[in-house]
Every structure is written in structure tokens, then in C-alpha cells.
Amino acid sequence: MDIQCTFKIRYLTVAMIAFSIALVFYYGQSFKEAIYSEGFPVPASAQIQNISSTNLAENYTWKPVSEEHGLPMRYQLIILFSGWKKTDQMGALTTYEKNGVKVDVISHTQSLAILGPQ
Structure with a gap:
């Protein structure tokens, strides 16, 4: 054979x-849809802590997330694949956008907040 x-x-x-690894990685994780942010993935293992209908905010308890390290890489990839x-990041606050809809995600130690569409 030639080189x-x-x-x-x-x-x-x-x-x-x-x-193949990317597909296994993507489909091997369980995710559900955020309550107020249609199509935004939330880890299935995240436990709902608080819901605010006035602020369109959802707070979850989830061990892999931290303020120091932010969102785990696998979760960032799932968000990207979705x-x-x-679009923006300031400290623990990260803003994502899809089809003109913006969603803010705040990561604290073992706590994840998703602020609905703006």
C-alpha cells in the first residue's frame, strides 16, 4: 500500500x-429539559431545590458543579450538542443562546441555577 x-x-x-466516543458520551448521560428554558439540558441526577415562577429560575443540587471549576466538561459538551x-461568562455566571433565546447558568459548589429566557 502506498503511504x-x-x-x-x-x-x-x-x-x-x-x-463513537462522542456518541456514547452524549447518549450515555441522562438529561432532562429545564422547566422554564425549553430545550436547555439539565442533568437527570440534579435534584430540584427551588423553582421561582416570577424570575423563571430553577435551582438544583448537583455534586459535579463548583464555583471554582465551573460546569463539568461533559455538561458543557451536552449544552453545545443541544x-x-x-455567549458570555463572568465568574460563575455563563450565558448561553439558541435561536435568539438567552439562558443564564450560575454554578456554585454543588449548586446549579438556571435562569430562564430573557
Whole structure:
């Protein structure tokens, strides 16, 4: 075989493995939809702590999240794969946008707040 053909086969194999890992990673996690933010993913293991209909806010208890380290990488990827784009971040507050709708996510130690559409 020639070198270029070997490179293509190796490249395709690595790409297929990476894609398979991404699919397992994406579908291997359980997520539900946020109450006030349609289509925004919330980890299924996050326990609802408080709901405010006046502020369109949802507070969850979730161990993997922290103020120091922010949202876990796998959760950030799920948000991205769900079509939400990170538009701003100031400290523990991260703003995501999809189809003109903005959602704020605040991460504190073992606490996650999702502030509904703005």
C-alpha cells in the first residue's frame, strides 16, 4: 500500500473512534429539559431545590458543579450538542443562546441555577 492510502485509513479510523466516543458520551448521560428554558439540558441526577415562577429560575443540587471549576466538561459538551452557544461568562455566571433565546447558568459548589429566557 502506498503511504497516502495508509494515512487516509488511519485518519478515518481515528475519526470513527472519536465520533463513537462522542456518541456514547452524549447518549450515555441522562438529561432532562429545564422547566422554564425549553430545550436547555439539565442533568437527570440534579435534584430540584427551588423553582421561582416570577424570575423563571430553577435551582438544583448537583455534586459535579463548583464555583471554582465551573460546569463539568461533559455538561458543557451536552449544552453545545443541544445547539446552545456560550455567549458570555463572568465568574460563575455563563450565558448561553439558541435561536435568539438567552439562558443564564450560575454554578456554585454543588449548586446549579438556571435562569430562564430573557
